[in-house]
Amino acid sequence: RVFAHDGPAAARGPGPGDDRDVQKNFPATVAEIIAKLPGGVTPEIWFQDEMRVGQKNPQVRQWAPTSTRPRQPADQRTSSGYVFGAVAPERGVGAAVVMPRANTRGMQEHLAEISRQVGSERHAILVMDQASWHTTESLRVPANISIVLLPPKSPELNPVEKVWQYLRQTFLSNRVFEGYDTIVDACCDAWNIFMEMPETVTSISYRSWAAITTSP
Numbered sequence: 001r002v003f004a005h006d007g008p009a010a011a012r013g014p015g016p017g018d019d020r021d022v023q024k025n026f027p028a029t030v031a032e033i034i035a036k037l038p039g040g041v042t043p044e045i046w047f048q049d050e051m052r053v054g055q056k057n058p059q060v061r062q063w064a065p066t067s068t069r070p071r072q073p074a075d076q077r078t079s080s081g082y083v084f085g086a087v088a089p090e091r092g093v094g095a096a097v098v099m100p101r102a103n104t105r106g107m108q109e110h111l112a113e114i115s116r117q118v119g120s121e122r123h124a125i126l127v128m129d130q131a132s133w134h135t136t137e138s139l140r141v142p143a144n145i146s147i148v149l150l151p152p153k154s155p156e157l158n159p160v161e162k163v164w165q166y167l168r169q170t171f172l173s174n175r176v177f178e179g180y181d182t183i184v185d186a187c188c189d190a191w192n193i194f195m196e197m198p199e200t201v202t203s204i205s206y207r208s209w210a211a212i213t214t215s216p
Contacts, residue, residue: 022150022157023209030212033125033146041123041144045210046088046114048128049160050102053172053183054080081183083167084110085160085191086126089206092198093117096191098184107133108140115142127210129158159205166204167194
């Protein structure tokens with residue numbers, strides 16, 4: 001079954017001070033969540049976002065001999081998929097699913113995968129933007145996840161944007177995909193390789209303002 005595509009999160013616009021306000025208020029927000037957790041459960045910060053990968057693939061810089069112009073493939077077909085990805089910077093781990101659409105169904109599948117990766121002894125404080133499929137009342141949030149929404153138009157606060165940049169630059173650009181299944185395979189391979197490098201996951205996604213400093 002094909003599900004309707006929901007609207008994307010709004011682009012960044014004028015709003016001086018938003019970043020500083022989030023970073024200033026984040027510890028208090030996290031402390032409120034931690035205070036409600038049962039004993040023996042370890043809280044951890046997760047960041048979540050989506051990336052579209054399609055046959056119209058971006059081209060990136062590449063090394064080549066001086067005075068040469070290397071060829072890069074370009075495709076005009078339109079098949080695409082969406083990677084739902086989330087990372088826990090302090091542990092250097094993550095969870096992802098690849099879906100045909102970015103919508104509530106895809107987000108529900110992703111929450112289930114995050115919940116499995118978090119387990120019963122931890123609680124994920126999941127930071128993400130205000131895309132419509134993140135805020136719908138029909139979304140069922142697992143018991144071991146609490147959601148913290150970023151302000152509108154503030155993608156720079158979400159380090160998963162840097163994760164997408166790394167995956168595109170390293171694994172997914174300058175390629176031709178034969179169809180949706182090929183896109184899914186490429187995205188899964190890229191994510192799995194990324195997960196085998198926990199130090200890189202932490203290096204890209206860790207933010208000092210989002211580190212937990214209060215014991216549960």
